[in-house]
Amino acid sequence: EKGGYDHFMLKEIYEQPDAIVDTYRGRLLVDEGIIRMAGVDDNIEKFLNANRIIIVACGTSWHAGLVAEYIFEEFARIPVEVEYASEFRYRNPVINEKDVVIAISQSGETADTLAAIKLAKENGAFVFGVCNVVGSSIARETDAGAYTHAGPEIGVASTKAFTTQITVLSLIALTLAKAKGKLSKSDYHLYLNELELIPKKVLKALTANEHIIKISETYKDASNFLYLGRGFNFPVALEGALKLKEISYIHAEGYPAAEMKHGPIALIDEQMPVVVIATKKGHYEKVVSNIQEIKSRHGKIIAVVTEGDIMVSELADHVIEVPETVEAFTPLLTTIPLQLLSYHIAVMRNCNVDQPRNLAKSVTVE
Numbered sequence: 001e002k003g004g005y006d007h008f009m010l011k012e013i014y015e016q017p018d019a020i021v022d023t024y025r026g027r028l029l030v031d032e033g034i035i036r037m038a039g040v041d042d043n044i045e046k047f048l049n050a051n052r053i054i055i056v057a058c059g060t061s062w063h064a065g066l067v068a069e070y071i072f073e074e075f076a077r078i079p080v081e082v083e084y085a086s087e088f089r090y091r092n093p094v095i096n097e098k099d100v101v102i103a104i105s106q107s108g109e110t111a112d113t114l115a116a117i118k119l120a121k122e123n124g125a126f127v128f129g130v131c132n133v134v135g136s137s138i139a140r141e142t143d144a145g146a147y148t149h150a151g152p153e154i155g156v157a158s159t160k161a162f163t164t165q166i167t168v169l170s171l172i173a174l175t176l177a178k179a180k181g182k183l184s185k186s187d188y189h190l191y192l193n194e195l196e197l198i199p200k201k202v203l204k205a206l207t208a209n210e211h212i213i214k215i216s217e218t219y220k221d222a223s224n225f226l227y228l229g230r231g232f233n234f235p236v237a238l239e240g241a242l243k244l245k246e247i248s249y250i251h252a253e254g255y256p257a258a259e260m261k262h263g264p265i266a267l268i269d270e271q272m273p274v275v276v277i278a279t280k281k282g283h284y285e286k287v288v289s290n291i292q293e294i295k296s297r298h299g300k301i302i303a304v305v306t307e308g309d310i311m312v313s314e315l316a317d318h319v320i321e322v323p324e325t326v327e328a329f330t331p332l333l334t335t336i337p338l339q340l341l342s343y344h345i346a347v348m349r350n351c352n353v354d355q356p357r358n359l360a361k362s363v364t365v366e
């Protein structure tokens with residue numbers, strides 16, 4: 001059932017190229033130059049008339065929501081707020097019929113997300129679901145939705161759910177961008193083409209596995225890790241840190257790279273591995289200077305870079321390459337090595353990767 005892999009998590013990491021194809025199949029029609037998604041197309045006015053989009057989710061799904069915030073604002077110029085479902089539901093939020101709420105949930109059973117949806121509906125908002133499990137509570141409770149077709153995710157640590165959620169949310173953002181006339185024809189087609197190429201690039205990113213095993217050997221006994229990224233890759237830093245925490249029990253924190261000097265830089269010494277997402281474009285030079293700051297404090301740098309990078313490669317202790325793509329889609333690639341890194345470190349520490357202590361696959365109680 002694990003298809004020859006040692007753990008479900010590893011199997012699911014490797015399933016991502018296919019899972020992403022399954023998710024955009026029949027929706028991303030590059031030859032015709034269109035995106036077809038019934039849940040969005042049938043409700044396009046609701047989206048276009050919205051004052052803002054509020055995304056509610058928990059855990060990794062919340063991280064996908066943060067990536068989506070950057071993508072929606074960049075492509076469609078619609079203001080987006082991303083909320084922890086647990087905070088939103090108890091905050092007496094300001095919400096009304098001019099709001100569109102997108103709930104993201106792999107399982108479709110997360111109690112806080114479900115409660116947030118009910119609250120949004122009571123206040124007249126249009127609620128759209130992005131779920132993986134067909135017929136789940138959240139899928140049924142929402143007004144409309146689009147499934148991620150990732151297939152069953154068994155490992156408690158979410159992997160392919162995350163990348164397929166970003167895929168669906170990118171398709172929605174592009175649909176809205178087109179409907180609002182916010183992207184030029186050529187840019188729109190460029191993004192469609194790039195999205196179609198992502199599965200092949202994920203496959204390429206996975207070939208860093210052996211190299212990541214070696215890096216994992218070096219750092220498996222660390223007590224702390226810092227993850228840094230900017231822009232579209234700031235949420236990837238959060239996701240990388242969450243993945244390491246939950247399966248290896250190593251304390252890890254994700255931060256926007258520029259926030260480092262507002263506190264966490266005090267933690268950096270020769271004992272501190274710092275994972276930095278430093279792909280081209282996206283404030284590359286700024287990230288390079290962040291790396292210099294870490295280096296001058298003797299932190300150990302593991303950098304995720306664009307193929308062929310020279311500048312960061314000279315500074316970092318280790319570099320992991322991912323193929324080039326448009327900035328907005330880099331999270332689909334940069335997250336891959338971070339999944340593998342946490343997986344291998346956890347295995348080397350003899351942790352129960354698929355069922356980490358204290359955690360359940362879906363959190364159906366608050």
Ligand code: M6R
Binds near residue numbers: 105
């Ligand atoms: O099923 P959901 O997407 O609603 O689950 C949300 C979180 O419980 C989930 O992403 C959790 O954080 C994962 N264990 C992260 O790997």
